[in-house]
Amino acid sequence: EAGVTQFPSHSVIEKGQTVTLRCDPISGHDNLYWYRRVMGKEIKFLLHFVKESKQDESGMPNNRFLAERTGGTYSTLKVQPAELEDSGVYFCASSQDFPGRTVVPYEQYFGPGTRLTVT
Amino acid sequence: AQSVAQPEDQVNVAEGNPLTVKCTYSVSGNPYLFWYVQYPNRGLQFLLKYITGDNLVKGSYGFEAEFNKSQTSFHLKKPSALVSDSALYFCAVRAKAAGNKLTFGGGTRVLVKP
Numbered sequence: 001e002a003g004v005t006q007f008p009s010h011s012v013i014e015k016g017q018t019v020t021l022r023c024d025p026i027s028g029h030d031n032l033y034w035y036r037r038v039m040g041k042e043i044k045f046l047l048h049f050v051k052e053s054k055q056d057e058s059g060m061p062n063n064r065f066l067a068e069r070t071g072g073t074y075s076t077l078k079v080q081p082a083e084l085e086d087s088g089v090y091f092c093a094s095s096q097d098f099p100g101r102t103v104v105p106y107e108q109y110f111g112p113g114t115r116l117t118v119t
Numbered sequence: 120a121q122s123v124a125q126p127e128d129q130v131n132v133a134e135g136n137p138l139t140v141k142c143t144y145s146v147s148g149n150p151y152l153f154w155y156v157q158y159p160n161r162g163l164q165f166l167l168k169y170i171t172g173d174n175l176v177k178g179s180y181g182f183e184a185e186f187n188k189s190q191t192s193f194h195l196k197k198p199s200a201l202v203s204d205s206a207l208y209f210c211a212v213r214a215k216a217a218g219n220k221l222t223f224g225g226g227t228r229v230l231v232k233p
Contacts (some may be wrong), residue, residue, distance in 0.1 A: 004162070031219060042123075043163075043209065056218050097219055099148040102150065105151050105170065105213060108221065110163035 004111035006092050012117045018080040020102075023092030023115045025074070031095045032075050033108060034067060038088035049075060066110065082118045089113040121146040121214050125224035132231055138200040140227045142210030144194045145148060151213040151222075152193040153221065154184055158206045180204070200231045 005024045013019050019089040025032045046065070047057040051072035060067070064083070069075040079086055093108040122145045132138050144150060149168055155163040165177025174186045184195045193210060207228050211221040 033220070035221075035223075042225045043211075043221075045220040047223070048219055054221060059220070093163075095219065105168075105219070107153065108164045108167055108219075109165065111153070112160075112162040 003093055004092055004109055006114050008114060009056060013082055014119055015084055017083055021088045021090055023075045023076045023111060024034050025094030028115050029094035029096055032069060032101040033093040034077055035091045036088050048065055063081045084118050087116055087118045120221045121212050123212050123222055123224035125210055125227045125231050128225050129162050129228045133198050134202050134231050134233050138197040140195040140208050143191050144212045144222055146212050146214045152186060153211040154195050155209045156206050172211050202231050202233050204228055208212045
Protein backbone atom coordinates (compact mmCIF):
# COMPACT_ATOMS: atom_id res chain seq x y z
CA GLU A 1 0.00 0.00 0.00
CA ALA A 2 1.43 3.36 -1.03
CA GLY A 3 1.81 5.94 1.69
CA VAL A 4 1.01 9.63 1.65
CA THR A 5 3.00 11.38 -1.05
CA GLN A 6 3.79 15.06 -1.40
CA PHE A 7 5.17 17.13 -4.24
CA PRO A 8 7.53 18.87 -4.53
CA SER A 9 9.94 17.79 -1.82
CA HIS A 10 11.60 21.20 -1.86
CA SER A 11 10.60 24.57 -3.22
CA VAL A 12 12.55 27.81 -3.19
CA ILE A 13 10.66 30.91 -4.29
CA GLU A 14 10.99 34.64 -3.94
CA LYS A 15 8.77 36.76 -1.76
CA GLY A 16 5.63 37.68 -3.63
CA GLN A 17 5.59 34.61 -5.85
CA THR A 18 3.03 31.83 -5.81
CA VAL A 19 3.64 28.21 -4.85
CA THR A 20 1.31 25.23 -5.00
CA LEU A 21 1.93 22.14 -2.90
CA ARG A 22 0.30 18.83 -3.67
CA CYS A 23 -0.66 15.92 -1.43
CA ASP A 24 -1.88 12.47 -2.43
CA PRO A 25 -3.39 10.65 0.55
CA ILE A 26 -3.51 6.92 1.13
CA SER A 27 -6.15 5.42 -1.14
CA GLY A 28 -9.50 5.12 0.64
CA HIS A 29 -8.72 7.69 3.32
CA ASP A 30 -11.49 10.26 3.34
CA ASN A 31 -9.71 12.47 5.86
CA LEU A 32 -6.85 14.67 4.72
CA TYR A 33 -4.96 17.13 6.89
CA TRP A 34 -2.39 19.86 6.33
CA TYR A 35 0.14 20.82 9.01
CA ARG A 36 3.28 22.93 8.95
CA ARG A 37 6.41 23.32 11.02
CA VAL A 38 7.92 26.77 10.91
CA MET A 39 11.44 27.62 12.10
CA GLY A 40 11.86 24.36 13.99
CA LYS A 41 8.92 25.07 16.24
CA GLU A 42 5.84 22.97 16.93
CA ILE A 43 4.01 21.27 14.10
CA LYS A 44 0.84 23.31 13.69
CA PHE A 45 -2.49 22.18 12.30
CA LEU A 46 -3.72 24.09 9.25
CA LEU A 47 -6.89 22.36 8.08
CA HIS A 48 -8.85 19.15 7.73
CA PHE A 49 -10.80 17.84 4.74
CA VAL A 50 -13.43 15.14 4.82
CA LYS A 51 -13.64 14.07 1.22
CA GLU A 52 -13.92 17.37 -0.67
CA SER A 53 -15.36 19.39 2.21
CA LYS A 54 -13.40 21.53 4.64
CA GLN A 55 -14.22 20.14 8.08
CA ASP A 56 -11.96 22.44 10.07
CA GLU A 57 -9.85 25.29 8.71
CA SER A 58 -9.21 26.99 12.03
CA GLY A 59 -5.45 26.76 11.61
CA MET A 60 -5.15 28.57 8.29
CA PRO A 61 -3.00 31.62 9.05
CA ASN A 62 -4.54 34.10 6.61
CA ASN A 63 -6.23 34.44 3.24
CA ARG A 64 -2.97 34.04 1.36
CA PHE A 65 -3.40 30.33 1.88
CA LEU A 66 -5.93 28.40 -0.20
CA ALA A 67 -6.49 24.66 0.12
CA GLU A 68 -8.58 22.58 -2.24
CA ARG A 69 -9.50 18.96 -2.59
CA THR A 70 -11.52 18.65 -5.75
CA GLY A 71 -13.16 15.26 -6.12
CA GLY A 72 -12.07 14.23 -2.67
CA THR A 73 -8.80 12.68 -3.79
CA TYR A 74 -5.59 14.69 -3.85
CA SER A 75 -5.29 18.11 -2.28
CA THR A 76 -3.40 21.28 -3.13
CA LEU A 77 -2.27 24.08 -0.88
CA LYS A 78 -1.55 27.35 -2.62
CA VAL A 79 0.32 30.23 -1.05
CA GLN A 80 -0.20 33.51 -2.89
CA PRO A 81 1.66 35.78 -2.49
CA ALA A 82 4.33 34.06 -0.41
CA GLU A 83 5.96 35.91 2.47
CA LEU A 84 9.22 35.21 4.28
CA GLU A 85 7.42 33.88 7.35
CA ASP A 86 5.78 31.16 5.25
CA SER A 87 9.08 29.28 5.09
CA GLY A 88 8.92 25.91 6.76
CA VAL A 89 7.99 22.30 6.21
CA TYR A 90 4.43 21.56 5.13
CA PHE A 91 3.14 18.12 6.04
CA CYS A 92 0.11 16.36 4.72
CA ALA A 93 -1.56 13.46 6.52
CA SER A 94 -4.53 11.18 5.99
CA SER A 95 -6.64 8.90 8.14
CA GLN A 96 -9.58 6.55 8.01
CA ASP A 97 -11.69 8.29 10.68
CA PHE A 98 -15.41 8.54 9.99
CA PRO A 99 -16.84 11.64 11.69
CA GLY A 100 -19.80 10.74 13.83
CA ARG A 101 -19.25 7.02 13.40
CA THR A 102 -15.77 6.41 14.79
CA VAL A 103 -15.48 5.23 18.38
CA VAL A 104 -11.74 4.77 18.39
CA PRO A 105 -9.66 7.34 16.50
CA TYR A 106 -7.38 6.16 13.77
CA GLU A 107 -3.81 7.36 13.59
CA GLN A 108 -2.89 9.90 10.96
CA TYR A 109 -0.32 8.85 8.41
CA PHE A 110 2.05 11.59 7.35
CA GLY A 111 3.81 12.32 4.11
CA PRO A 112 7.50 13.28 3.89
CA GLY A 113 6.69 16.98 3.78
CA THR A 114 7.48 19.82 1.41
CA ARG A 115 10.25 22.16 2.52
CA LEU A 116 9.31 25.66 1.41
CA THR A 117 11.91 28.42 1.43
CA VAL A 118 10.82 31.96 0.67
CA THR A 119 13.70 34.34 -0.03
CA ALA B 120 -7.39 24.93 24.15
CA GLN B 121 -5.11 21.93 24.07
CA SER B 122 -1.34 21.98 24.39
CA VAL B 123 1.63 19.65 24.62
CA ALA B 124 4.98 20.26 26.26
CA GLN B 125 8.17 18.36 25.59
CA PRO B 126 10.53 19.89 28.13
CA GLU B 127 13.76 18.55 26.66
CA ASP B 128 15.04 19.76 23.30
CA GLN B 129 17.56 16.93 23.20
CA VAL B 130 18.16 13.69 25.03
CA ASN B 131 21.53 11.96 24.91
CA VAL B 132 21.82 8.32 25.86
CA ALA B 133 24.38 5.56 25.44
CA GLU B 134 23.45 2.56 23.35
CA GLY B 135 21.95 -0.18 25.50
CA ASN B 136 20.78 2.22 28.19
CA PRO B 137 17.13 3.03 28.88
CA LEU B 138 15.62 5.89 26.91
CA THR B 139 12.90 8.21 28.17
CA VAL B 140 11.35 11.11 26.26
CA LYS B 141 9.06 13.27 28.35
CA CYS B 142 5.67 14.67 27.37
CA THR B 143 2.98 16.48 29.33
CA TYR B 144 -0.31 17.68 27.97
CA SER B 145 -3.25 19.93 28.70
CA VAL B 146 -6.67 19.22 27.25
CA SER B 147 -10.32 19.52 28.19
CA GLY B 148 -11.83 16.14 28.86
CA ASN B 149 -10.25 12.82 28.09
CA PRO B 150 -7.31 12.85 25.69
CA TYR B 151 -6.14 10.69 22.85
CA LEU B 152 -2.32 10.70 22.93
CA PHE B 153 0.16 9.83 20.20
CA TRP B 154 3.88 9.52 19.64
CA TYR B 155 5.48 10.02 16.25
CA VAL B 156 9.11 9.76 15.15
CA GLN B 157 10.84 11.57 12.31
CA TYR B 158 14.04 10.15 10.88
CA PRO B 159 16.28 12.40 8.76
CA ASN B 160 14.71 13.32 5.41
CA ARG B 161 11.62 11.28 6.21
CA GLY B 162 8.04 12.05 7.21
CA LEU B 163 6.52 11.47 10.61
CA GLN B 164 6.03 7.81 11.45
CA PHE B 165 3.39 6.68 13.91
CA LEU B 166 4.82 4.86 16.96
CA LEU B 167 1.91 4.31 19.34
CA LYS B 168 -1.29 5.77 20.74
CA TYR B 169 -3.26 5.82 23.97
CA ILE B 170 -7.03 5.77 23.62
CA THR B 171 -8.38 4.16 26.77
CA GLY B 172 -7.80 1.18 29.01
CA ASP B 173 -4.37 -0.03 30.06
CA ASN B 174 -2.11 2.89 30.95
CA LEU B 175 0.93 1.17 29.45
CA VAL B 176 0.84 1.21 25.67
CA LYS B 177 3.25 -0.80 23.53
CA GLY B 178 4.19 0.35 20.06
CA SER B 179 6.58 -0.13 17.18
CA TYR B 180 10.34 -0.77 17.41
CA GLY B 181 10.18 -1.77 21.09
CA PHE B 182 8.84 1.56 22.30
CA GLU B 183 6.20 1.93 24.98
CA ALA B 184 4.53 4.84 26.72
CA GLU B 185 2.80 5.25 30.04
CA PHE B 186 -0.30 7.36 30.42
CA ASN B 187 -0.50 9.09 33.80
CA LYS B 188 -3.75 10.99 34.22
CA SER B 189 -2.92 12.61 37.55
CA GLN B 190 0.35 14.00 36.19
CA THR B 191 -1.08 14.62 32.71
CA SER B 192 1.95 12.89 31.23
CA PHE B 193 2.62 10.42 28.44
CA HIS B 194 6.33 9.65 28.53
CA LEU B 195 7.88 7.52 25.82
CA LYS B 196 10.26 4.78 26.91
CA LYS B 197 12.51 2.12 25.51
CA PRO B 198 14.36 -0.29 27.81
CA SER B 199 17.48 -0.52 25.66
CA ALA B 200 18.24 2.20 23.12
CA LEU B 201 19.83 1.55 19.72
CA VAL B 202 21.96 3.92 17.66
CA SER B 203 19.24 3.66 15.00
CA ASP B 204 16.75 5.22 17.45
CA SER B 205 18.47 8.56 16.94
CA ALA B 206 15.73 10.77 15.51
CA LEU B 207 13.25 13.54 16.32
CA TYR B 208 10.32 12.49 18.48
CA PHE B 209 6.98 14.28 18.67
CA CYS B 210 4.21 13.87 21.21
CA ALA B 211 0.68 14.86 20.15
CA VAL B 212 -2.73 15.13 21.75
CA ARG B 213 -6.23 15.07 20.33
CA ALA B 214 -9.22 15.98 22.45
CA LYS B 215 -12.25 13.77 22.08
CA ALA B 216 -14.58 16.69 21.54
CA ALA B 217 -12.30 18.85 19.42
CA GLY B 218 -12.34 17.16 16.05
CA ASN B 219 -9.50 15.25 14.49
CA LYS B 220 -6.73 17.82 14.65
CA LEU B 221 -3.54 16.91 16.45
CA THR B 222 -1.70 19.36 18.68
CA PHE B 223 2.01 18.63 18.76
CA GLY B 224 4.80 19.35 21.17
CA GLY B 225 7.97 21.01 19.97
CA GLY B 226 9.82 17.76 19.48
CA THR B 227 12.75 16.13 21.27
CA ARG B 228 15.89 15.15 19.44
CA VAL B 229 17.28 11.83 20.64
CA LEU B 230 20.93 11.04 20.13
CA VAL B 231 22.03 7.52 20.95
CA LYS B 232 25.79 7.16 21.10
CA PRO B 233 27.56 3.85 20.51
